[in-house]
Amino acid sequence: MILGLNVLAVILLLTLDFEAGWDFATYSYPEFWTPVGFVRNLFFNGWHPVVPWLGFLLLGVLLSRLPLDRPTVQGMLIAAGLTAIALAETAAAALRAAFGHLDPELAEVLTTGAVPATPLYTLAGSGFAACLIGACLWLADRPVMAPVLRLVTPAGRQALTLYLAHILVGMVTLDMLGLLGGQSIGTALSAAGLFCMASLVYALAWSRRFKRGPVEGLMRRLAG
Template identity: 35%
Template sequence: MKNNRIIGFDFARAFAILGMMLVNYKIVFNQSIVKYNILNQFISLFEGRAAAVFVILAGVGIGLMTKKSYVSQDRIERKKMKITLLKRAIFLFVLGIILYSVFGWTADILHFYGVYIAVLVLFIYLKTKTIVTFGFLTIVIGTIMQLTFDYSQGWDLAFNNYEGLFTLSGFIRNTFFNGYHPFFPWFAFILFGLALSRLDFKDEKKVKELTIGALGIAIFIEMISIGLQNNFGYTELAIYLFDTKPMNPTALYIISATAWAIFFIGMCVILSHRKSKDKTFEVVVNGGQMALTHYLIHVLVLIVMIFVDQLAYHDEVFVIAISFIVFLFMLLSSHIWLSKFKRGPVEYLMRKVTK
């Protein structure tokens, strides 16, 4: 622990950024061409998993941020927290839209974040069981929508470009139904993160129990997914209904990704109990504390490279190499920055404009 901060969360957040880089750089540079199958499968492990960790940790962070007012039931403080969160939601939404519209970053998650957080304001002071119940209700609604509407509407055949995003109907459809991180059912992740924040992560025994339980659930759901798809002969419909890939985000995907995320976060917290004074651990933690800044950096790297090589094909070796190079740069730069300043530049800007 450092100033009562659970640094295991920051450690997990740093590696979630690395996972998102691997996935996003693969989307842009691989162009759906597989050259090295083993490396492609390795990168695919992070698809929808790294982002899920990121969103769940957002829920955890908001839960910890509002914990004092949740316990005290101070109405004035609660209102203040809600207003602050709404301002941050607007900040992230606008920032994400700028990345999408001005810089062409179609896989942006920040404007989805803005929507998640704006709606989460309605849930932050509810009981934990109620929050979890709404999380599963979100999954049910998402599943019903996928069975009712055309999930491919707006997408090209490769699911890379989305037509009509900036029309009213297209934007609503993309945001709530079939975008990269649609509200239904992705909102469940941030709700589960909020519920997770109510647990005592300083109790290592409870964290271990949570981590082992999450691993068991994750493996069980993956086995169910494989069994159901195998039973129906891996037909297109079976994959659509029972796969645990993020597109389309099935109920099994959301539950599986949540369980894997909790397992990973739990492992990072356990590690933090033992390695909190380790210098290498501290460097990674610093990277996690500047996650928003680093998310923007990884997008800017993409934009620069797209401009330089005009979307030339690069294989999986390149994707992994550039991801780790950028990641190491992020860790080093954040360690230097935080030795002089309290927060990262984008984190500081967000707090400044959302006071």
């Protein structure tokens, strides 16, 4: 299924105009609120289109079925992730060297970049995710990490709430301050660090009164 989504993504890239609807000078999508533009953005050429991003969701479901508490599985995730990253980056470099000179636009596709999301990107992203998950699980079992886990666990239990908040609160605030586009690396890191600190404080305070985050609680009520 995951491979099929990536094959479908390549077919769409070859047959449709990936730049349709985009203004790459400003990285805006003027046609987003039109019926055709919304569907195109959602399924094909948005920042996180259904094809092939659904593959990451399916990979997460597969990983959740593994006995993740076992050190051998954690080590396997780290090793497999590093291997996938190395394969993706090596293949991208080799393909650019072999075919990139034929067309400058072709060279832009033969990468592990997220736009457009090609199979090499999916392989590299999946590898990085698996490696990071394995490393975090391995570290979580170390006694020295217990104080850190007590600090970050409430935020981890409210991941959906905080994800939406970083868009609706964090990015909207930066946009109102004129800091969303073209900011320096220092400004971006400072904003990210400030949001992370605020998220930890909020999550700790919320968890003392409620079992779930606001969005997680709503999802629980809707899903049953």
